[in-house]
Amino acid sequence: MTMLTILEFPDPRLRTKAQPVMAFDVALQGLIDAMLATMYAAPGIGLAATQVNVHRQLLVADVSEEKNQPLVLINPKITLQTGQQVYQEGCLSVPGIYADVERADRIEVQALDRHGRPVQFGTDGLLAVCIQHEMDHLVGKLFVDYLSPLKREMVRKKLEKQRRTASVA
Numbered sequence: 012m013t014m015l016t017i018l019e020f021p022d023p024r025l026r027t028k029a030q031p032v033m034a035f036d037v038a039l040q041g042l043i044d045a046m047l048a049t050m051y052a053a054p055g056i057g058l059a060a061t062q063v064n065v066h067r068q069l070l071v072a073d074v075s076e077e078k079n080q081p082l083v084l085i086n087p088k089i090t091l092q093t094g095q096q097v098y099q100e101g102c103l104s105v106p107g108i109y110a111d112v113e114r115a116d117r118i119e120v121q122a123l124d125r126h127g128r129p130v131q132f133g134t135d136g137l138l139a140v141c142i143q144h145e146m147d148h149l150v151g152k153l154f155v156d157y158l159s160p161l162k163r164e165m166v167r168k169k170l171e172k173q174r175r176t177a178s179v180a
Contacts, residue, residue, distance in 0.1 A: 012044065012045065013041075013048070014049050014052060015045050015063040017104060018062055018063070019106065020166070021167050022104075024061075025061060025062065028066070028150055029059075029066045029149040029150070031067070031068050032069055032086055032123070035123075039069075043071065043125050047081050049063065050071055050072075051078055053103050056072060056137070057070060057141040057142075059145040059149055062148055068085060068087065070083075070084050070142070070148070070149065071084075074141055084123075084142070085122055085123040085124070085127070086123055087120055087121070087122035087142070088122065089142075089143070090131075092118050093117045094135075095113055095114070096116040097113050098114065100112045100140065102153065105166065107169075108169070110158055110162070112140075113157070114140055116139065117139060119133045120133070
């Protein structure tokens with residue numbers, strides 16, 4: 012399976028607003044499969060197309076313990092948000108960094124599945140956090156944007172240092 016390259020903060024391409032998916036073709040199916048393989052290998056629980064430099068409204072997720080319940084959401088919309096929860100989030104585009112982020116506790120989602128069929132469901136807990144996090148990517152927002160400017164700059168510098176160290180090794 013093809014592994015995709017995950018863009019890392021502060022790459023400006025992560026700020027690109029995704030466009031709706033219009034064609035449910037073989038290329039889209041291949042992209043979905045590659046995104047799932049990349050997410051599982053990373054390892055992660057969610058991945059937005061924006062993170063792999065494809066600026067379409069597509070995300071994949073799997074919060075199951077066994078990693079056998081892949082969820083594909085295309086052109087997703089949150090139709091209802093209730094409550095609040097604080098969850099410590101990480102991100103494949105911001106490796107090794109975790110921070111508390113406040114999000115809705117329960118959400119209602121409308122989207123299309125990988126074949127273009129409508130899906131609608133409500134969820135809470137980790138899946139609700141994951142969907143909100145990945146949907147932020149589709150509008151060019153990262154979880155570090157919820158941090159203070161000082162903390163965000165500290166994250167940027169820490170990641171730069173990790174990259175320099177990795178390139179020397």
